[in-house]
Amino acid sequence: xxxxxxxxxxxxxxxxxxxxxxxxxxxxxxxxxxxxxxxxxxxxxxxxxxxxxxxxxxxxxxxxxxxxxxxxxxxxxxxxxxxxxxxxxxxxxxxxxxxxxxxxxxxxxxxxxxx
Amino acid sequence: xxxxxxxxxxxxxxxxxxxxxxxxxxxxxxxxxxxxxxxxxxxxxxxxxxxxxxxxxxxxxxxxxxxxxxxxxxxxxxxxxxxxxxxxxxxxxxxxxxxxxxxxxxxxxxxxxxxxxxxxxxxxxxxxxxxxxxxxxxxxxxxxxxxxxxxxxxxxxxxxxxxxxxxxxxxxxxxxxxxxxxxxxxxxxxxxxxxxxxxxxxxxxxxxxxxxxxxxxxxxxxxxxxxxxxxxxxxxxxxxxxxxxxxxxxxxxxxxxxxxxxxxxxxxxxxxxxxxxxxxxxxxxxxxxxxxxxxxxxxxxxxxxxxxxxxxxxxxxxxxxxxxxxxxxxxxxxxxxxxxxxxxxxxxxxxxxxxxxxxxxxxxxxxxxxxxxxxxxxxxxxxxxxxxxxxxxxxxxxxxxxxxxxxxxxxxxxxxxxxxxxxxxxxxxxxxxxxxxxxxxxxxxxxxxxxxxxxxxxxxxxxxxxxxxxxxxxxxxxxxxxxxxxxxxxxxxxxxxxxxxxxxxxxxxxxxxxxxxxxxxxxxxxxxxxxxxxxxxxxxxxxxxxxxxxxxxxxxxxxxxxxxxxxxxxxxxxxxxxxxxxxxxxxxxxxxxxxxxxxxxxxxxxxxxxxxxxxxxxxxxxxxxxxxxxxxxxxxxxxxxxxxxxxxxxxxxxxxxxxxxxxxxxxxxxxxxxxxxxxxxxxxxxxxxxxxxxxxxxxxxxxxxxxxxxxxxxxxxxxxxxxxxxxxxxxxxxxxxxxxxxxxxxxxxxxxxxxxxxxxxxxxxxxxxxxxxxxxxxxxxxxxxxxxxxxxxxxxxxxxxxxxxxxxxxxxxxxxxx
Ligand code: SRM
Ligand SMILES: Cc1cc2nc3c(=O)[nH]c(=O)nc-3n(C[C@H](O)[C@H](O)[C@H](O)COP(=O)(O)OP(=O)(O)OC[C@H]3O[C@@H](n4cnc5c(N)ncnc54)[C@H](O)[C@@H]3O)c2cc1C
Ligand code: SF4
Ligand code: FES
Numbered sequence: 001x002x003x004x005x006x007x008x009x010x011x012x013x014x015x016x017x018x019x020x021x022x023x024x025x026x027x028x029x030x031x032x033x034x035x036x037x038x039x040x041x042x043x044x045x046x047x048x049x050x051x052x053x054x055x056x057x058x059x060x061x062x063x064x065x066x067x068x069x070x071x072x073x074x075x076x077x078x079x080x081x082x083x084x085x086x087x088x089x090x091x092x093x094x095x096x097x098x099x100x101x102x103x104x105x106x107x108x109x110x111x112x113x114x115x
Numbered sequence: 116x117x118x119x120x121x122x123x124x125x126x127x128x129x130x131x132x133x134x135x136x137x138x139x140x141x142x143x144x145x146x147x148x149x150x151x152x153x154x155x156x157x158x159x160x161x162x163x164x165x166x167x168x169x170x171x172x173x174x175x176x177x178x179x180x181x182x183x184x185x186x187x188x189x190x191x192x193x194x195x196x197x198x199x200x201x202x203x204x205x206x207x208x209x210x211x212x213x214x215x216x217x218x219x220x221x222x223x224x225x226x227x228x229x230x231x232x233x234x235x236x237x238x239x240x241x242x243x244x245x246x247x248x249x250x251x252x253x254x255x256x257x258x259x260x261x262x263x264x265x266x267x268x269x270x271x272x273x274x275x276x277x278x279x280x281x282x283x284x285x286x287x288x289x290x291x292x293x294x295x296x297x298x299x300x301x302x303x304x305x306x307x308x309x310x311x312x313x314x315x316x317x318x319x320x321x322x323x324x325x326x327x328x329x330x331x332x333x334x335x336x337x338x339x340x341x342x343x344x345x346x347x348x349x350x351x352x353x354x355x356x357x358x359x360x361x362x363x364x365x366x367x368x369x370x371x372x373x374x375x376x377x378x379x380x381x382x383x384x385x386x387x388x389x390x391x392x393x394x395x396x397x398x399x400x401x402x403x404x405x406x407x408x409x410x411x412x413x414x415x416x417x418x419x420x421x422x423x424x425x426x427x428x429x430x431x432x433x434x435x436x437x438x439x440x441x442x443x444x445x446x447x448x449x450x451x452x453x454x455x456x457x458x459x460x461x462x463x464x465x466x467x468x469x470x471x472x473x474x475x476x477x478x479x480x481x482x483x484x485x486x487x488x489x490x491x492x493x494x495x496x497x498x499x500x501x502x503x504x505x506x507x508x509x510x511x512x513x514x515x516x517x518x519x520x521x522x523x524x525x526x527x528x529x530x531x532x533x534x535x536x537x538x539x540x541x542x543x544x545x546x547x548x549x550x551x552x553x554x555x556x557x558x559x560x561x562x563x564x565x566x567x568x569x570x571x572x573x574x575x576x577x578x579x580x581x582x583x584x585x586x587x588x589x590x591x592x593x594x595x596x597x598x599x600x601x602x603x604x605x606x607x608x609x610x611x612x613x614x615x616x617x618x619x620x621x622x623x624x625x626x627x628x629x630x631x632x633x634x635x636x637x638x639x640x641x642x643x644x645x646x647x648x649x650x651x652x653x654x655x656x657x658x659x660x661x662x663x664x665x666x667x668x669x670x671x672x673x674x675x676x677x678x679x680x681x682x683x684x685x686x687x688x689x690x691x692x693x694x695x696x697x698x699x700x701x702x703x704x705x706x707x708x709x710x711x712x713x714x715x716x717x718x719x720x721x722x723x724x725x726x727x728x729x730x731x732x733x734x735x736x737x738x739x740x741x742x743x744x745x746x747x748x749x750x751x752x753x754x755x756x757x758x759x760x761x762x763x764x765x766x767x768x769x770x771x772x773x774x775x776x777x778x779x780x781x782x783x784x785x786x787x788x789x790x791x792x793x794x795x796x797x798x799x800x801x802x803x804x805x806x807x808x809x810x811x812x813x814x815x816x817x818x819x820x821x822x823x824x825x826x827x828x829x830x831x832x833x834x835x836x837x838x839x840x841x842x843x844x845x846x847x848x849x850x851x852x853x854x855x856x857x858x859x860x861x862x863x864x865x866x867x868x869x870x871x872x873x874x875x876x877x878x879x880x881x882x883x884x885x886x887x888x889x890x891x892x893x894x895x896x897x898x899x900x901x902x903x904x905x906x907x908x909x910x911x912x913x914x915x916x917x918x919x920x921x922x923x924x925x926x927x928x929x930x931x932x933x
Contacts, residue, residue, distance in 0.1 A: 021929065071644035
């Protein structure tokens with residue numbers, strides 16, 4: 001589905017209800033370019049990152065969410081949800097995907113469907 | 116001439132930091148010349164605006180930040196009209212008129228009206244919950260909001276915005292910071308330091324929305340969030356605007372004084388009208404306006420010279436070199452002068468990524484032109500001194516970034532430690548406290564803490580930028596007696612130890628993770644990946660049957676009931692009771708492997724079969740098939756009972772003394788599904804040849820002719836530890852009772868992530884014996900508690916997830932997009 005807010009090559013896409021992502025948890029969105037991890041914090045903020053840890057590609061969606069961070073399940077790197085940046089002393093960044101919550105629906109800004 | 120000389124009248128507009136400092140300086144120079152009247156827009160006496168950050172952060176009370184008491188005004192004959200702003204100035208009649216309609220004549224007028232927060236032209240400013248960060252009223256509003264609401268948004272990632280964000284965070288709110296550019300404090304820091312700062316604050320729990328242009332504040336009556344120009348939305352119940360300040364110049368404009376961005380003043384702080392002076396943030400001197408107190412205090416001195424003097428007074432204000440520090444505890448940032456080198460200057464940088472230290476000096480013609488420090492600001496005073504004095508640094512330029520002590524050790528500059536400072540060296544700029552005052556207070560009042568020094572001398576009690584110096588001074592004066600911080604607790608979220616937390620959970624009947632964190636004052640609302648699993652276990656152990664397991668506080672293996680592998684797939688290990696299997700189970704395993712195309716099958720070191728490489732979304736289906744053949748989870752993924760290894764025993768073995776296999780199965784039936792501080796492994800061998808390796812297990816059993824030997828605390832893993840011999844018992848029932856009691860004692864008393872081996876090393880074998888062997892009644896109670904907890908633990912987690920829609924959600928993608 002295509003929502004408003006179109007910019008060149010990208011569109012806001014409805015990917016599900018807020019309550020389908022557990023609080024302090026994550027769900028995955030499958031895309032042709034790989035998985036996206038969608039996180040929900042205690043205060044219902046939603047963030048999305050490519051589901052690949054900057055360390056060794058671990059699935060961030062499987063980590064423990066605390067505050068606005070997630071801890072990678074493989075070697076405990078801590079990643080900031082808003083920026084994708086690893087917390088010191090580790091260095092690296094997971095690409096972020098813009099998110100919005102509208103009337104309890106989660107929208108992601110994704111590349112436009114290519115036919 | 117009249118003998119009763121009429122005192123000249125001085126009127127001050129603005130009862131703030133610059134105005135009152137000027138009055139204070141004036142009274143020092145000439146206490147009787149003027150009859151002084153002060154008008155203040157705020158309904159307060161003069162207070163320390165800088166300290167509003169500390170009030171917001173909960174480090175100080177509003178009552179603690181006054182600078183001048185009411186008694187001070189009275190003693191100096193100053194008439195204070197607080198809460199009554201001046202609305203007009205008549206320069207011809209030489210009068211001012213206030214909002215309440217009061218008109219007062221002046222001979223000299225001092226304008227010190229400060230500045231106002233900049234408010235952008237966007238919709239939604241009128242909503243409840245929108246405020247600035249400038250005065251007591253703003254801070255009171257924010258504190259009130261933090262008790263009722265959860266989410267704050269701070270617009271502006273400059274000095275003020277970050278201090279507001281830090282304060283709100285410390286008040287328990289979740290805080291988002293929206294910042295226009297891509298680095299924080301871009302006016303005071305370069306990109307490298309700004310990014311380090313962002314990382315640190317991010318780690319502390321601030322959410323950053325960089326490159327965010329706020330377009331709209333939305334909500335009903337109360338604010339509900341802000342919308343950014345690129346479409347991002349940030350929800351929040353409080354919006355604090357901190358995007359900058361604008362000098363208050365309306366009065367001056369209305370009476371035709373020269374104005375620009377601020378009220379234009381000359382080097383003697385006179386405006387274009389020689390009887391009207393201006394100081395503080397409202398003044399503009401040589402094209403510059405200021406927003407920090409140091410320059411205002413310098414202006415105050417010069418202005419007082421001229422108010423107290425005459426035409427011959429010649430002191431002049433020459434501008435101030437600014438330096439910046441952020442008042443967020445534990446974040447060391449310093450900057451002064453130029454931020455970057457230009458065509459005629461160069462940069463020296465030092466970048467230690469491991470320790471998060473960054474230093475940059477901008478150098479021009481052999482002199483320091485700018486300083487940016489992050490992480491280590493110990494040399495900030497030295498660099499600032501070199502910058503101010505314009506000293507030639509070429510003789511030690513190659514070592515200057517290592518700091519003064521290194522340069523001094525090379526013999527290039529005189530060593531200058533706090534110990535060598537003269538007694539009149541000013542340590543605290545905000546409160547004007549010299550070294551001598553501090554050392555004297557330390558000696559007389561026997562102070563050993565920074566807090567003590569602050570209370571008694573006010574040094575480091577305002578902006579805090581001299582805290583490091585005061586601390587060094589404290590250590591230099593009292594040596595090792597200086598109080599050291601308390602050793603850490605369970606994790607970065609609390610100072611309490613594991614034991615203290617467990618005691619409080621039981622004593623205060625704490626029954627959920629959020630309740631525990633709140634009652635025990637956790638530093639981070641959600642805790643972290645190390646305390647949450649521990650709390651989840653402690654609560655589960657304390658309240659069996661009552662506590663609802665918190666899935667999100669479990670490590671992925673325990674949440675998904677399978678072991679995550681390095682490629683993100685999972686392994687599946689079904690339970691194989693006592694290592695015994697049969698054709699039906701093996702067939703089911705073979706079928707599953709073929710049906711789901713599982714890449715690898717392996718016999719584990721724990722006597723069962725591991726299917727490796729299963730994608731997460733296939734787990735429920737794999738489990739359903741295994742369940743159908745009667746197999747359940749083997750908990751190979753959990754801090755839980757793993758396997759009970761057995762040997763063939765008396766059934767087949769020519770040496771076997773007892774049926775070790777049956778014993779092992781009985782033990783596994785009793786213990787499976789139990790959660791522990793760490794994984795727990797059992798084994799039963801049929802004779803002392805010990806083929807099941809019982810003596811490196813958490814609980815090992817070795818059959819002998821006359822009964823069963825029980826061994827505890829063995830560990831094969833990283834650090835090999837053989838078991839300790841506990842005791843010998845006669846019957847299978849006794850083996851089960853001792854085992855249950857031992858495991859329950861371990862569950863109730865060991866720290867999370869301690870295996871039985873390290874736990875026994877801490878408490879000692881004698882203690883364990885006294886509880887399990889000597890105290891018969893205690894043992895039976897422990898065993899009973901274990902069995903009670905097992906009632907709620909022995910449901911197959913695989914079956915639960917394979918068969919329930921809501922439980923299997925974890926395993927499926929939320930959406931697929933093309
Ligand atoms: C599968 C298995 C190896 C095998 O192919 O044989 C295995 C595999 C892993 N072991 Fe093990 N251990 C296996 C038997 C052992 C044994 C032997 C035993 O149990 O008899 C030991 C030494 C005995 C002991 O624990 O004292 C053993 C000592 C460890 C340790 C070190 C524990 C320690 O206290 O030092 C770890 C690390 C940990 O748990 O923190 C570990 C951790 C792991 C993990 C879970 C690593 C991880 O976190 O992902 C491996 C999971 C792979 C997977 O997904 O299957 N594994 N591991 C064995 C599974 C047994 C089972 O059926 O459940
Ligand atoms: C939260 C916060 C933290 C800060 N931290 C630091 C820091 O760490 N270091 C630092 O150096 N600086 C800091 N500052 C800046 C510093 O507080 C100001 O530079 C300083 O207070 C300015 O002094 P001033 O007298 O010019 O203005 P103010 O202190 O604002 O005083 C002006 C007063 O005039 C009143 N007024 C305005 N118009 C009228 C009128 N028409 N009639 C009568 N009264 C009027 C105002 O209400 C106000 O009370 C901070 C500021 C804030 C808000
Ligand atoms: S020994 Fe090391 S590599 Fe092998 S399974 Fe155990 S943890 Fe993994
Ligand atoms: S892959 Fe994420 S920490 Fe190693």
